[in-house]
Amino acid sequence: MVRGLRRFLDLPARLAWNNILNYIWVPSIALAFAAWVFKLRVPVLVDGYWLFVLLTVAAVLVALRDYRPARTLLLALAPFLLNKLLEFILAGADGRLTTRLDQLVDSTQGFAITWLIAFIIIARSQKKGLEKERLQREEEERAKRLIEAQNVELERLVLERTAALTLQAEELRAALTELRTTQAQLVxxxxxxxxxxxxxxxxxxxxxxxxxxxxxxxxxxxxxxxxxxxxxxxxxxxxxxxxxxxxxxxxxxxxxxxxxxxxxxxxxxxxxxxxxxxxxxxxxxxxxxxxxxxxxxxxxxxxxxxxxxxxxxxxxxxxxxxxxxxxxxxxxxxxxxxxxxxxxxxxxxxxxxxxxxxxxxxxxxxxxxxxxxxxxxxxxxxxxxxxxxxxxxxxxxxxxxxxxxxxxxxxxxxxxxxxxxxxxxxxxxxxxxxxxxxxxx
Amino acid sequence: MQILVVDDETDVRDLFQQRFRREIRSGEMSFSFAFSGEEAMTYLRDHHSEVLIILSDINMPGMSGLELLGHVKKEFEMPPTTMVMITAYGDDESYRQAMALGANDFLTKPVDFAVLKEKLAQLIS
Missing domain, CATH: 3.30.565.10 (Histidine kinase-like ATPase, C-terminal domain)
Structure with a gap:
C-alpha cells in the first residue's frame, strides 16, 4: 500500500519524511506484541491500527495538499476515514455497536467506499492529466531550449556575418581611398x-x-x-x-x-x-x-x-x-x-x-x-x-x-x-x- | 642682288636690315620680305625675275618652307632660283627633304650671320 501510494504521489520527490513510511509496520508489531503480553482484545487493536494507518495516509495527503491529485485523494478518503473514526469511537471499549448504529455505519461505509473509489478514479485521471501537462510542459521546455540554442547559434552567425561585413566595408573604404588617391595622381x-x-x-x-x-x-x-x-x-x-x-x-x-x-x-x-x-x-x-x-x-x-x-x-x-x-x-x-x-x-x-x-x-x-x-x-x-x-x-x-x-x-x-x-x-x-x-x- | 626672306616672325625684317646694313647701303644686296609661304608665292609671281636668292624658314603656319620650296622649284624653273632653307629644328628628315626638293643650302637657327654672309657671297660669285 505504501509502495502504491509512493508511486501514485511520487513521494520521494515531494515528501521530506518519506522514509519514515517504511516503518509503518512497526506499530502493528508493537501492538501485536502488546496484545500478546497484555492479553488485550485483538479486534479493537486491529481497528486502531488500521485507523492509525489511514490517519498516516491522511497526514501524508495533507502534507501534499499543494498537489492536486493528493487533495482529491484526501477528499476521497475523508468520508471513509470519518466513517471509520466514528465507528471506532462509537464502538467503545468492547468493540460493539448498537444495531441501529451498526446499520447506519454500514450504510454510510458503503457510500464512503463508493465515494473513495470514485474519487481515486478521479484522482488517477487528474494525475494522468497533470502528467500529460507536465510532459507537454517538458516538451515546451525542450522546444524552448532548442529555440534558445538556435537563437544563440543565430546570434553567433549574425555576429560572424557582421564582422565579415564590417571587414568588407573596411576593405571597400580602403579601396575607395586608394582609388581617390590614384585619381588625384592621374589628374x-x-x-x-x-x-x-x-x-x-x-x-x-x-x-x-x-x-x-x-x-x-x-x-x-x-x-x-x-x-x-x-x-x-x-x-x-x-x-x-x-x-x-x-x-x-x-x-x-x-x-x-x-x-x-x-x-x-x-x-x-x-x-x-x-x-x-x-x-x-x-x-x-x-x-x-x-x-x-x-x-x-x-x-x-x-x-x-x-x-x-x-x-x-x-x-x-x-x-x-x-x-x-x-x-x-x-x-x-x-x-x-x-x-x-x-x-x-x-x-x-x-x-x-x-x-x-x-x-x-x-x-x-x-x-x-x-x-x-x-x-x-x-x-x-x-x-x-x-x-x-x-x-x-x-x-x-x-x-x-x-x-x-x-x-x-x-x-x-x-x-x-x-x-x-x-x-x-x-x-x-x-x-x-x-x-x-x-x-x- | 635681290634676296627674298620668308619667315613668319616680322622682326626678321629689322634684323636682316641691320645685319646687312653695310651691304644694303653699298647697294651690294637688296632685301624683300614675306611673312608666309603664300605671301612669298604672291611676291614671286610679281617679281620673279628679280629675285635671285630665297631664304626661307621651314616652320611656318600654313604653307611650310618645304612646300614653298616645292612650289618655287615647279613654278619658277627658269631662271633657277637659289633657295636656302632655315629651320629651328636641325633634324635629318627636314634636311633630307629640303635637299631632295632641290634646296641649295640648309641652315639651322640661331643663324650665324657671319656664316650666312659667307654663303651668300659664295652663291653670288
Whole structure:
C-alpha cells in the first residue's frame, strides 16, 4: 500500500519524511506484541491500527495538499476515514455497536467506499492529466531550449556575418581611398603629360625670342662700334649717326619686347604645372586661345617635323574679358587643339589627295555667353564614339599614347570650374567642332 | 642682288636690315620680305625675275618652307632660283627633304650671320 501510494504521489520527490513510511509496520508489531503480553482484545487493536494507518495516509495527503491529485485523494478518503473514526469511537471499549448504529455505519461505509473509489478514479485521471501537462510542459521546455540554442547559434552567425561585413566595408573604404588617391595622381600626371607635350612647343617658342634678343644685342654692339668709329672720323656724317642711334634705341626696345615674350611663356608654363588656385581673373579669351594654339602647334611640330597645318583664327574684336582660371582654361584649349591636330594628322597620314589639314579657332559673343570654337577638318567622330568622349579613361588613341583623361578633365574644368558648357558636333569624313561656352559674368 | 626672306616672325625684317646694313647701303644686296609661304608665292609671281636668292624658314603656319620650296622649284624653273632653307629644328628628315626638293643650302637657327654672309657671297660669285 505504501509502495502504491509512493508511486501514485511520487513521494520521494515531494515528501521530506518519506522514509519514515517504511516503518509503518512497526506499530502493528508493537501492538501485536502488546496484545500478546497484555492479553488485550485483538479486534479493537486491529481497528486502531488500521485507523492509525489511514490517519498516516491522511497526514501524508495533507502534507501534499499543494498537489492536486493528493487533495482529491484526501477528499476521497475523508468520508471513509470519518466513517471509520466514528465507528471506532462509537464502538467503545468492547468493540460493539448498537444495531441501529451498526446499520447506519454500514450504510454510510458503503457510500464512503463508493465515494473513495470514485474519487481515486478521479484522482488517477487528474494525475494522468497533470502528467500529460507536465510532459507537454517538458516538451515546451525542450522546444524552448532548442529555440534558445538556435537563437544563440543565430546570434553567433549574425555576429560572424557582421564582422565579415564590417571587414568588407573596411576593405571597400580602403579601396575607395586608394582609388581617390590614384585619381588625384592621374589628374596630376595628365597635367604633367600635357606639360610634356607643351615642353617642345615652349622650347621652340622661347628659342625664337631668345634668338632675337641675342641678335639684336649683337647687332647693337656692332652699331655702337660703327657709331664710335664714325665719331672719330674727321668728317662726320650726322645722318648716319642719327640713323644708327635710332636703330640702337629701336633694338633695345625689341630686346625688351622679346625678353618679355620669353618671360611670359615661362610664366605660362609655370602656371600650367602649378596646382590650380581656382582663382578667376578677368581673362582675354582671344589671347589665351592664340597663345595655346601656337603652343599646341609647335609642340606637335617639335615631335613630328613633317607635320604642317593651316591655322585659321577668327577672333571677335572687342570681346569682353571673362572671369576665368587662365591655366585651367589653357589646359582645356591645349587639349582641344592637341586633339584637332591629332585628327588632321591622322587623316593626312592616310594620304588623301588634295587634303589640306586645317585647324580653326574662333571666338564669338552670343548674348551673355562667350564662345570659343575649335574646329578641325579631320575624319570626324562617329556617333557611337561621340557619346563616350567625355568619359574618363575613354581614348581612341593606341594604348600608351593617351590617358583618356584629357576631355574628361576639360569637361570638368569648363562645367564645374567655370559654369560653362563644352559640347561637340561632328560629321564623319568632314569635321569636328568643340564649342566652349562661358558666361560673361 | 635681290634676296627674298620668308619667315613668319616680322622682326626678321629689322634684323636682316641691320645685319646687312653695310651691304644694303653699298647697294651690294637688296632685301624683300614675306611673312608666309603664300605671301612669298604672291611676291614671286610679281617679281620673279628679280629675285635671285630665297631664304626661307621651314616652320611656318600654313604653307611650310618645304612646300614653298616645292612650289618655287615647279613654278619658277627658269631662271633657277637659289633657295636656302632655315629651320629651328636641325633634324635629318627636314634636311633630307629640303635637299631632295632641290634646296641649295640648309641652315639651322640661331643663324650665324657671319656664316650666312659667307654663303651668300659664295652663291653670288
Amino acid at each position: 596630376q600626371s595628365e597635367k604633367m603629360a600635357s606639360l610634356g607635350e607643351l615642353t617642345a612647343g615652349i622650347a621652340h617658342e622661347i628659342q625664337n625670342p631668345l634668338n632675337f634678343v641675342n641678335n639684336f644685342a649683337d647687332v647693337s654692339v656692332e652699331m655702337l662700334t660703327e657709331l664710335s668709329e664714325e665719331q672719330a672720323r674727321p668728317i662726320r656724317d650726322p645722318d648716319l649717326e642719327a640713323e644708327l642711334l635710332a636703330d640702337i634705341a629701336q633694338n633695345l626696345q625689341k630686346i625688351h619686347h622679346h625678353g618679355q615674350r620669353a618671360a611670359s611663356i615661362v610664366k605660362g608654363m609655370l602656371e600650367h604645372s602649378r596646382a590650380s588656385t581656382g582663382e578667376r581673373q578677368p581673362t582675354n579669351l582671344n589671347h589665351l586661345a592664340d597663345e595655346y594654339l601656337r603652343l599646341a602647334y609647335q609642340g606637335l611640330r617639335a615631335k613630328d617635323k613633317t607635320f604642317n597645318a593651316t591655322l585659321n583664327t577668327d577672333f571677335a574684336p572687342d570681346l569682353p574679358l571673362v572671369p576665368a582660371i587662365g591655366p585651367d582654361l589653357g589646359r582645356v584649349l591645349l587639349n582641344l587643339f592637341g586633339n584637332a591636330f591629332y585628327a588632321v594628322r591622322q587623316r593626312q597620314l592616310r594620304g588623301e589627295a588634295g587634303y589640306a589639314p586645317t585647324v580653326a579657332v574662333s571666338t564669338h559673343q552670343r548674348g551673355d555667353q562667350l564662345e570659343i570654337r575649335v574646329r578641325d577638318n579631320g575624319s570626324g567622330i562617329p556617333e557611337a564614339v561621340r557619346q563616350k568622349i567625355f568619359q574618363p579613361f575613354f581614348t581612341t588613341k593606341p594604348s600608351g599614347e593617351g590617358t583618356g583623361l584629357g576631355l574628361s578633365l576639360s569637361y570638368d574644368i569648363v562645367t564645374q570650374g567655370h559654369g560653362g558648357t563644352l559640347t561637340v558636333s561632328s560629321e564623319e569624313g568632314s569635321f569636328t567642332e568643340f564649342l566652349i561656352s562661358l558666361p560673361v559674368k
